[in-house]
Amino acid sequence: MPEEENSDLVSLTIDGVEVQVSEDSTVIEAAEKAGVVVPHYCYHPGIPTRPAQCRVCLVEVEGQDKLQPSCKLPVQDGMEVHTDSDDAELARKSVIEFLLVNHPLDCPICDAAGQCMLQDYAFETGQLQSRLNEEKLVMGRDRIADDILYFADRCIICTRCVRFMREVAQDDSLVVAQRGDRAYIDTFPDEDLDNPFQGNIVDVCPVGALVHEDYLFKARAWDMDKTPSICPGCSNGCNVTLDTKENQIVRLKPRYNGEVNSYWMCDYGRKHLVMGNRGVRTEVPLVRQGGELEPMDWSDALAAVGERLGGIEGGSAVVSPDACNESLHYFRRLLDTLGVPADAGSYRVEQGEEHTLPGFPKLTLREDRAANGTGADLFGFRRVESWPEPEPGAPLFVLQETLREAPESYAEDASFFLYLGSHLSPAARRADAVLPVTTFAEMAGTFTNHEGRVQRFQKALQPPGIARPAWMVLSGLLARSGDGSPVLDAADAFGEMTDERPEMAVLNWGRVGLKGQTLDSGAGAEAGAGAR
Amino acid sequence: MAFPETHERETRTLLSRHMGEEEARTLDGWRERGGYGALEKALEMEPDEIVTTVKESGLRGRGGAGFPTGVKWSFMPEKGDDPHYLACNADESEPGAFKDRELMRWTPHLLIEGCVIAARAIQAEHVYVYVRGEFFEVIRILNRAVTDAYEAGYLGEDILGSGWGCDLTVHVGAGAYIAGEETGMLSSIADGRAEPRIKPPFPAQSGLFGDPTTVNNVETLSSVPMILDNGADWYRQWGSDDSPGTKLWCCSGHLNRPGNYELELGMPLKDIIHDVCGGVPEGRQVRAVFPGGSSTPILSRDELDCETTYEGLSEAGSALGTASPIVMDESTCIVRAMRRVAHFYAHESCGQCVQCREGTAWVTKILERIERGGGEMEDLDTLYDLCEQMTGKTICVLADSVVFPLESSLDKFRDEYEAHIKHDRCTATA
Numbered sequence: 001m002p003e004e005e006n007s008d009l010v011s012l013t014i015d016g017v018e019v020q021v022s023e024d025s026t027v028i029e030a031a032e033k034a035g036v037v038v039p040h041y042c043y044h045p046g047i048p049t050r051p052a053q054c055r056v057c058l059v060e061v062e063g064q065d066k067l068q069p070s071c072k073l074p075v076q077d078g079m080e081v082h083t084d085s086d087d088a089e090l091a092r093k094s095v096i097e098f099l100l101v102n103h104p105l106d107c108p109i110c111d112a113a114g115q116c117m118l119q120d121y122a123f124e125t126g127q128l129q130s131r132l133n134e135e136k137l138v139m140g141r142d143r144i145a146d147d148i149l150y151f152a153d154r155c156i157i158c159t160r161c162v163r164f165m166r167e168v169a170q171d172d173s174l175v176v177a178q179r180g181d182r183a184y185i186d187t188f189p190d191e192d193l194d195n196p197f198q199g200n201i202v203d204v205c206p207v208g209a210l211v212h213e214d215y216l217f218k219a220r221a222w223d224m225d226k227t228p229s230i231c232p233g234c235s236n237g238c239n240v241t242l243d244t245k246e247n248q249i250v251r252l253k254p255r256y257n258g259e260v261n262s263y264w265m266c267d268y269g270r271k272h273l274v275m276g277n278r279g280v281r282t283e284v285p286l287v288r289q290g291g292e293l294e295p296m297d298w299s300d301a302l303a304a305v306g307e308r309l310g311g312i313e314g315g316s317a318v319v320s321p322d323a324c325n326e327s328l329h330y331f332r333r334l335l336d337t338l339g340v341p342a343d344a345g346s347y348r349v350e351q352g353e354e355h356t357l358p359g360f361p362k363l364t365l366r367e368d369r370a371a372n373g374t375g376a377d378l379f380g381f382r383r384v385e386s387w388p389e390p391e392p393g394a395p396l397f398v399l400q401e402t403l404r405e406a407p408e409s410y411a412e413d414a415s416f417f418l419y420l421g422s423h424l425s426p427a428a429r430r431a432d433a434v435l436p437v438t439t440f441a442e443m444a445g446t447f448t449n450h451e452g453r454v455q456r457f458q459k460a461l462q463p464p465g466i467a468r469p470a471w472m473v474l475s476g477l478l479a480r481s482g483d484g485s486p487v488l489d490a491a492d493a494f495g496e497m498t499d500e501r502p503e504m505a506v507l508n509w510g511r512v513g514l515k516g517q518t519l520d521s522g523a524g525a526e527a528g529a530g531a532r
Numbered sequence: 533m534a535f536p537e538t539h540e541r542e543t544r545t546l547l548s549r550h551m552g553e554e555e556a557r558t559l560d561g562w563r564e565r566g567g568y569g570a571l572e573k574a575l576e577m578e579p580d581e582i583v584t585t586v587k588e589s590g591l592r593g594r595g596g597a598g599f600p601t602g603v604k605w606s607f608m609p610e611k612g613d614d615p616h617y618l619a620c621n622a623d624e625s626e627p628g629a630f631k632d633r634e635l636m637r638w639t640p641h642l643l644i645e646g647c648v649i650a651a652r653a654i655q656a657e658h659v660y661v662y663v664r665g666e667f668f669e670v671i672r673i674l675n676r677a678v679t680d681a682y683e684a685g686y687l688g689e690d691i692l693g694s695g696w697g698c699d700l701t702v703h704v705g706a707g708a709y710i711a712g713e714e715t716g717m718l719s720s721i722a723d724g725r726a727e728p729r730i731k732p733p734f735p736a737q738s739g740l741f742g743d744p745t746t747v748n749n750v751e752t753l754s755s756v757p758m759i760l761d762n763g764a765d766w767y768r769q770w771g772s773d774d775s776p777g778t779k780l781w782c783c784s785g786h787l788n789r790p791g792n793y794e795l796e797l798g799m800p801l802k803d804i805i806h807d808v809c810g811g812v813p814e815g816r817q818v819r820a821v822f823p824g825g826s827s828t829p830i831l832s833r834d835e836l837d838c839e840t841t842y843e844g845l846s847e848a849g850s851a852l853g854t855a856s857p858i859v860m861d862e863s864t865c866i867v868r869a870m871r872r873v874a875h876f877y878a879h880e881s882c883g884q885c886v887q888c889r890e891g892t893a894w895v896t897k898i899l900e901r902i903e904r905g906g907g908e909m910e911d912l913d914t915l916y917d918l919c920e921q922m923t924g925k926t927i928c929v930l931a932d933s934v935v936f937p938l939e940s941s942l943d944k945f946r947d948e949y950e951a952h953i954k955h956d957r958c959t960a961t962a
Contacts, residue, residue: 094921098890183883316839
């Protein structure tokens, strides 16, 4: 929506509700503000053009003979709009009837069922009996990209996908082919859709015409839990929703944030996390006793580790740039307590090719393929290309870095090796104590993205075994030596962190909310723009 | 090739004066016939004067909508830094119409002259003539004429030493009805799909490449030189106050002498059919007529007294459209004729608006079923309902173009539909 403070306001009524909007708004935007949902297909707030071709958003405007497409119609002062007049309702109902003429009604096997705008509006207009007495057109399906299938029969030719590709991804490979009721979406002959942002066409599809093959037949929309989160794929910090079923991440969907990723996300991010379900997880604390790692409960394990730490001075540390701010905060505090020099802590960020979404350049798949490198910097960890070999005979502390790529001999000669992590790699098995911690999807916390925006993620999955968030484990460990008390809640951890860190004093858990807050935002600055 | 015989009531003195004369196609032949004289005159006039003259002549757009040409020109904004364009619609795709093709085949220089004069009036620096892709002969002739006109200085940078100039490009379409809709045509010229877009903005505000553009039909532009040559009053000696001048009538269907006839606007439709075109063959009677091409409401035998002016046909409940009467005699099954018309529009729908994309196809399927012999009486109610929902709710009027003839046929020939449904075959035709 346009920035309202930059333009004059006009007032109009939508179904009798008076509303004030900026003069460059359209009627559909004004209706939204008035709390009136105008059904629409071709209109998408993130796609610039408004072809007004689905004709389902037609509304009646006093003084105008014809029904008008509200997505395209500019507001005028004093306008009286009716979305619920007989004519408007009849027109809407008839568009749905027309759309169902060639629609296969295969909802029972359609991935979009339960999240389908055609299904929703068909229910809303209440047409149980079809007047159609003719055979439906059968068009079949096609693989439109490597991992995207196109079900032409379900397609309603709203052209959102074509326009997303053309206008936002600025890639002309997707087109409408043929015309009339034979029209379908296709690529040019012998050309493929191959764009790092093409997954968004599945999200913008209002029906089940475009589906991800990864997700095909995997879950029904109503069987999934949806949790607001942050994509950990790179340092951009795209706002996402984690769709989970039976304690597994089934898919990621972008979540609107006008300051970070708009309505979009990249394909790397989508795949990265679904793959993250793999690996050997740490489930219970393991403490080395007589050469063997022995499972223990948390109180025994913390007691045992606390005892060992009592006699330690100095050493070095490695952290993962995927650890959250709160965990890094308590880890830093622990290192300070143990007298580990500030420059003896390091982190390494996996690198990859950068891709920018031309229509919304703030959304860039960054070279830094980790969520919280900025956070690691902030807490004084040193960025390195490869971890320095730990000093022989000195202690080593590792937070969430899997050490998957570490040489087998890594930390061989450490005097004491403490490992807090969620996965158990060969190098990690060398540790004297393994404390199982949760992944970001199994906990709440914050990441700091590449531009210093601190964003919250929420708990979407149950952790395996008795794994706990690292900030909880670390604050418990510190409390044992009389340093504060154990923290059991992410908001409290965040509060202690921002109290102790002057550069984070501006942050506020509530204001960070679901849209984030930047470190340089003044006390009065608003966090994020309004979502749709 | 000889041009068909003329009729005594025909006014073959204006637009079609040189049809049938091979030499009129050439630049020299055209000049011998007084060609480009109007252009010379126009170059000495201010753009506003040209607009005023055309406004006063009352010339109305010959593409179908009949909007006054001079008024349309005056919608162009004041000339600033942005280029202005003239787009000549030579897509002539309405079933029944074949006048623009003949104009371009026989008198390509007349069109070029009209284009340049209009370009001067609206201060356009570039003219695009969008020709239907299937008009192979026309394309060849036009391209030849354009080349000659450039060489002779009627097109180009400095036309006839006036210090003013404009270019002309013949743009060949790929053959789609909807490319004849003005915004669809502009999109097609600019490399897009021929898809109409919502108005406003009108082409005069934002047209070709987003710049101010006027779209005129071939016959409209071909009428401009003679108006400039002879003046507005001279033009108004033909036709009525609201529909001045003459018009090419493309008469087809069950007629003894089908063809193009240039007639003064206002002749009763039945005279065109029975007198000019020699009536219907073998002594049969007229059953129905599409007076202005296949997208106009049909008229029954009892309604043919109407005057063939814009206002006269509108009073009769139809439209002058492209002035292309398609005459159907008693051997015509109305259901079948409507099925054929609906099929055409379903095939040509661009597919953007749901009502049109699905509606035209659905209507076609219902008509096909009735024709085949599987119709039910409720189908007629459904057809009326669909007609209602396809009218006035879409970006362009293609859906309405099915509704106009279909609804009028349901009104006027309901008994035939009912008999068809009852007997599962046509009983109206012998």
